[in-house]
Amino acid sequence: MDVGSFGFTLAGLVVGFIVGMTGVGGGSLMTPILLWFGINPATAVGTDLLYAAITKASGVWVHGKNKNIDWKITGWLTLGSVPAAALTLWFLASLDADTQAANAIIKQGLAVVLVLTALAILFKSKLQAFASKHAGDRYHLSGTSLNLLTVATGVVLGVMVSLTSIGAGALGTVALFLLYPYLVTRRLVGTEIAHAVPLTLVAGLGHASMGNMDWSLLGYLLLGSLPGIYMGSHLTGRISDSILRPCLAGMLLMIGYKLAF
Template identity: 70%
Template structure:
């Protein structure tokens, strides 16, 4: 099983390197398929995401692709929301089986939304750009409040399911800031995902939801996988990769919900 986990990390890292999405969306369902409990799968995947995306922050910062003001606004909502969600999970007096069912169904719903966001990403971006004037007429204060509320939503979803920080967060930023270059929004969301997944992951560790040995095996595969995938990015048409990824996520989401 150690080799299987390493290969799983390699495959997911490769896909993330090629498409920029799919880390938590793929890793958590894979861990569930291998019999890992939902709480442990989510907790382990959160720390896995924090470590792997930290390298992306360094690269994006070097190329000036991070808007730290937006990162701060998102974190202002997401980090407290993650802490509050962890507090609720800790004090929620329910049996483990009921908690696992809650996490699996929330995960399934989040996978559905992520799949839709991936499929209609270009249409959503065009819609946001067509209505950029409506957004630009908003005051900076109102835009800041909406950004913080977006962070709150992401904080709850990511803490419960370990997914959404990438695909959902980037689409939300596209809608709020349609005139900012795409690569800068992607870098900003990666920078925001690191503190969010780190806080949520450490919180799950405090709840005993981390398999440290499993985490090490996943990282052994994913780090070289991301490196290889990023260098092969563009080798397979995006119009083929993204729909295939979205269909796979939708199928997994349906199975988890049903």
């Protein structure tokens, strides 16, 4: 294994460890790391999308076995996200002749979504408290309005994830907290993961069809991340959430700022 391959495996190990310990940070850390290694933005996004689909698939099996997935909510989200992903990929494909323009759009999109993700991580507890406080009043929607808003949320996530590979985790979970305040946390997390798998798979295969994929890179990332997730999951709760989240949010804000400016 050469130095570059070792670096990608180490990156997978570190990101997998953080994901296993905190439950967030996969795409929001992996894609910027790949850019730092000099990987083309479009290739970084495409590779990270399939990386996410593979790593989260095992999560769906575990959460499904424990009945932590609300398949109805997953269906409404997917109804919005997958078509939105297809349209976003079509738009990127139309820019295929202008690689610089496509990469510039992806980098700016990354900057915006990284900042939003950082804010979602930083203020997650406050947003949860807000959702719980207003669960029984007019703020809480139901029926057709709630389903339509869930589809619209899926559309937004579909565009963001297809363009940047980021957003399905932290932003998707926060959106579900606000839309479904009565749903217990473990089912919200399981539902978000179940929705992320088809979204990242469709978006990842779409990028692969455009040539935005490095299969050997994907292999090295998985080689490191799978044991990293295993080790990190055993340290969940050992380090205070009040320390981990601000550190992760601060790091994402700095990366987003650097990409934007």
